[in-house]
Amino acid sequence: MVIFAVETSCDETSVAVMRNGREQLSCELYSQADMHAMYGGVVPEIASRNHAAIIGRLSDFAIKNAGITKKDIDAVAVTYAPGLIGALLVGVNFAKGLAMALDVPVIPVHHIRGHIAANYIAYPELEPPFLCVIISGGNSIIADVRDYTDISIVGRSRDDAAGECFDKVARILGLGYPGGAAIDKLSQGGDDTLFDLPHPVIEGFPYDMSFSGLKTAVVNIVHNASQKAARQGDGSSVFPASQIEQNLCNDRKTDEPSPCLAASLAASFTRTMSEILVPRVMAAAAEFGHDKIALAGGVAANTRIRADFTKAAEAESKKLFIPPLNLCGDNAAMIGCQGFYEYKAGVQGGMELDAYATMDVEIRVL
Numbered sequence: 001m002v003i004f005a006v007e008t009s010c011d012e013t014s015v016a017v018m019r020n021g022r023e024q025l026s027c028e029l030y031s032q033a034d035m036h037a038m039y040g041g042v043v044p045e046i047a048s049r050n051h052a053a054i055i056g057r058l059s060d061f062a063i064k065n066a067g068i069t070k071k072d073i074d075a076v077a078v079t080y081a082p083g084l085i086g087a088l089l090v091g092v093n094f095a096k097g098l099a100m101a102l103d104v105p106v107i108p109v110h111h112i113r114g115h116i117a118a119n120y121i122a123y124p125e126l127e128p129p130f131l132c133v134i135i136s137g138g139n140s141i142i143a144d145v146r147d148y149t150d151i152s153i154v155g156r157s158r159d160d161a162a163g164e165c166f167d168k169v170a171r172i173l174g175l176g177y178p179g180g181a182a183i184d185k186l187s188q189g190g191d192d193t194l195f196d197l198p199h200p201v202i203e204g205f206p207y208d209m210s211f212s213g214l215k216t217a218v219v220n221i222v223h224n225a226s227q228k229a230a231r232q233g234d235g236s237s238v239f240p241a242s243q244i245e246q247n248l249c250n251d252r253k254t255d256e257p258s259p260c261l262a263a264s265l266a267a268s269f270t271r272t273m274s275e276i277l278v279p280r281v282m283a284a285a286a287e288f289g290h291d292k293i294a295l296a297g298g299v300a301a302n303t304r305i306r307a308d309f310t311k312a313a314e315a316e317s318k319k320l321f322i323p324p325l326n327l328c329g330d331n332a333a334m335i336g337c338q339g340f341y342e343y344k345a346g347v348q349g350g351m352e353l354d355a356y357a358t359m360d361v362e363i364r365v366l
């Protein structure tokens with residue numbers, strides 16, 4: 001079965017051709033990140049317009065690069081929730097138009113289910129059941145994947161998503177948007193023990209997480225340092241970076257000289273993030289009886305988080321699945337893969353298919 005897949009939930013326009021779920025014939029991705037960088041985050045209206053402008057040509061590329069013709073397409077899978085509503089609507093309407101023209105079914109796919117399925121593409125041997133932690137720009141979820149389409153939430157962030165937190169910290173450190181990869185790089189040169197940051201616990205909900213306190217702690221450290229720098233400086237509104245750097249000293253644990261305090265703050269932040277995630281996932285795997293653990297979403301690209309999960313899985317003899325970097329972020333291949341399993345489970349949308357800005361990964365609304 002050949003599925004043409006469409007992903008437009010945020011600022012990446014992606015289309016793919018997948019055969020029988022896991023075989024990727026082509027996957028094209030056009031990232032708008034540069035266009036949104038100057039605003040410090042995604043501007044929904046700009047994202048929708050760019051999806052509309054690019055998706056037709058990108059689809060022609062995907063079909064050509066897959067070595068097929070439109071006649072070979074058996075179904076069209078599309079991300080219909082959750083995401084930016086205008087951006088989703090571009091993809092959903094494009095998919096419905098294509099499906100109608102080709103007289104094939106349209107398959108609605110939940111974006112987070114797609115992230116989980118990225119692991120099926122990377123690991124042909126992987127089959128449910130397993131535990132999956134999905135850490136992306138918009139979601140942080142620990143999910144019990146009982147079957148391809150039977151997924152239940154074990155824990156989730158009560159506030160910010162992990163990726164959102166990385167992006168905010170990157171912004172405050174002047175690293176631009178999206179900042180997860182830049183924090184990852186900056187952290188490499190830092191001392192991860194230099195700053196003590198909060199690890200919130202939600203009483204009675206051992207697998208739930210909270211990241212906003214961690215984010216605020218980092219923001220406060222940098223703001224305090226900036227304000228001190230302003231007082232010590234010449235009164236200009238541009239704070240001297242060297243003084244911010246110097247003032248960060250006041251919030252760290254030791255007075256030992258450090259090569260770069262911003263790098264140590266980034267490394268301490270990433271360590272804390274990992275310390276929030278890893279023990280919860282390992283405990284959930286034990287409680288729900290899973291010997292397989294999978295990571296998914298853009299933050300699963302993080303070097304420290306990947307390394308910590310690898311160590312923890314080895315220590316507890318669990319099999320760990322981590323998608324390659326190109327399958328961690330948003331892409332249409334994962335939507336085509338999950339679309340195959342949704343179709344096999346009887347999921348089909350008609351021409352009335354709508355898009356939804358929010359939707360639990362457990363729920364299917366048609």
Ligand code: KG4
Pocket residue numbers: 010135136137138139162163164166167178179180181184297298299300301302303328329330
């Ligand atoms: O999965 P994704 O592409 O989009 C959503 O579905 O939300 O994830 C994007 C997020 C962004 O917040 C980005 O900063 C973060 O993933 N990210 C990273 C890294 N690479 C991307 N976070 C930490 N470390 C990285 N290496």
